[in-house]
Amino acid sequence: MAHHFKLASALLIGVYVAPSANSMNWSRSVPPPPVTAATMAQASVEAAPERMLIDTLNAVRSNRLDDALRLVDALIEKNPNYKLAHLIKGDLLLARTRPLTTLGNAGDAHAEKLNDLRAEAQVRLKHYLAPPPSEAIPASLVKLSPQQAYAVVVDATSSRLYMFRNDNGVPRYLLDFYVTIGKQGAGKNREGDQRTPVGVYFVTGKLPRADLDKTYGAQADLYGVGAWPLSYPNEWDKRQGRDGHGIWLHGSPSDTYSRPPLASNGCVVLTNPDMAALGRYLSAGTPVVITPRIEWLAMDEWRSRAAKAQAQLDHWRSDWEKLDTEHYLAHYSDDFRANGTDINTWRKQKSQINASKQWAKVKLENVSLFAYPAETPMLLTSFDQDYQSNNLNNRTRKRLYWKQEGPGWKIVYEGSQG
Template sequence: MIKIVFLCVVAISQIWASPLARLYQTKGIDAVELALEDRLQGVEYWREVIAEKGVSLGYYEGSPLVVVVNKSKKSLKVYDPKVDDGKELLNHEIITGLAGDKQKEGDLKTPIGVYNLVKRFVPGDPFYGQIAYALSYPNVLDKQQGKTGHGIWIHGHPLNNTPRYTKNTEGCIVMTNDLLEVFDRDLKGKKGIVITSENGLPRVDKATMEELLSQIFQWRNSWKYSDIKKYLEFYHEDFKRFDGDNLSEFSQMKKLIFSRKEDKKILFQDLAVIPYPDEQYESMFRVSYYQIYETKNHQFRGEKEIYLTFKDNQMKILVER
């Protein structure tokens, strides 16, 4: 007990000896908040955060399992992205749809992109095996790109020994029932993120992730303090809001809101920055987080997603929801 008290006293002493404590003493808590926000916008802070972490599969503050599907190699691999720069837990042979990205209902292609596993269920038809997982296709980027279709699952083979196609599916990801049981056992109770690609996942280096994370918080800071010029610099010329507004329409709406100079509280929790294998843009990411947003007249708490490009060391938002 004496040892615990001693350690607490030492910890408190270190805090009060820090520059932040001195800042609090001389200028108050608001100055401390500004100093911490400034630090979040710097590459140096994120270099420290990810120094001992692997980020080749993305940056994750939660603890999801990442499912990587390579359509050309007919492989499904499951990773713990926080262990050993992406520790491979499972490697399964699979069947997928036709080559190329899914564009429309009935084209028999497995979509390329990043999706959540949104539902585990028992299929009503034994043709699909004993269990299935539904993917969140189409995501908001797919919808803005005009892609259609639904019902993309990870599922098994027929339970009644009915012959099934062996080379391609109608768009789903299919594995044998014994492998599906292993997949289900390891995934159960955990959040699953699926990254599907044609020829392999675009891996991320630490320098890119450090810069991108710092810019995400620069964007948040410009939003919080109503710096409309800097805020709009983070948006791509091809930007489309989830409701269809283009960049010009979105900019006019934001200029009106920012002109009010409201005090805002904006927090990002459970942040995930995931490489996105899009065929149109060279370097893309899906950024998801739980957002807490509060002003005098408006409050929001919920899941958010943005899809962005990162080219020439500059983040540009394409779509947000």
């Protein structure tokens, strides 16, 4: 006997919405379609859990509810603590006896927890329905230095993390994962504001689970398989008066497969399998850009922007090397401040130093360039600087923060990294 029901999902254009008539049915007497549920379930068991989830939702949307139940059972068998999968299975079982109106239709369900699970289903399905353009590059990754084998970009709005490999300075897509960010979203300003910072950061090291257990005891389970600390607050954060600490990439508690999109205290959180997979590519110095929303560029546009950013840095280096003090200082904004030095003091110091030079050579190596996520367009340039002159030889790691002012770019912060 067939059972009929109607689903009008409150999720992204209807997670459960069926084509045309918007009605679906269970049928235990009608043979399955040529691609059977058993075949699909077997194939999906070997796939990533997110792929299995999407297969389940697509089976529901295609009016193949027996298939959907088998698929979600396979997903739960693989990940027993996947709460969203259990919710979908509950819906499928309830659908045999009564109409459903939304994802998570149990009358006594906790509203906040349901909303969290709906939000997770929404962002995961949205990524499947509208993936980034093929071969596109995030605008924030302008150039990667030879020392940066990989780079990470986090899209806070879509709860997605993308990993790229360095192909002779060109970022090439490698992996992507669903992530959780701060309970209050992105844009950290203060300690305890439960927001994830926005900016360009670098992995500072690794905290294996064994080390976390020694330090935090039972609370270490919050971080799952381990943690990779980030360099928040960076120089620009401090310049803006932002504070806080302990912003990490880390895994999930052992009793939870995945957390809702907005659930951390500010860290970027992955499932344990995803964090373990990502962690294989992370090392001290790996760039991690956290942006409200990724701007994706076609290769030609990316190359054009990268060339302009590199030219800006080259002009600064050339003017400095030529001891052309007027043009060199013209690269600095009136808003420049660094380590307690304002633009007037900086101009005076640099004018005196250049006046004492007979010649200078400035070489920049291991250059990386990032479009810094900010309300006003910014650039971050990072490089090893080899400075030689008639009375000083110096080699240091340096970062320059540039802000767009009118048609050009001006330096608003300069600092050495030791």
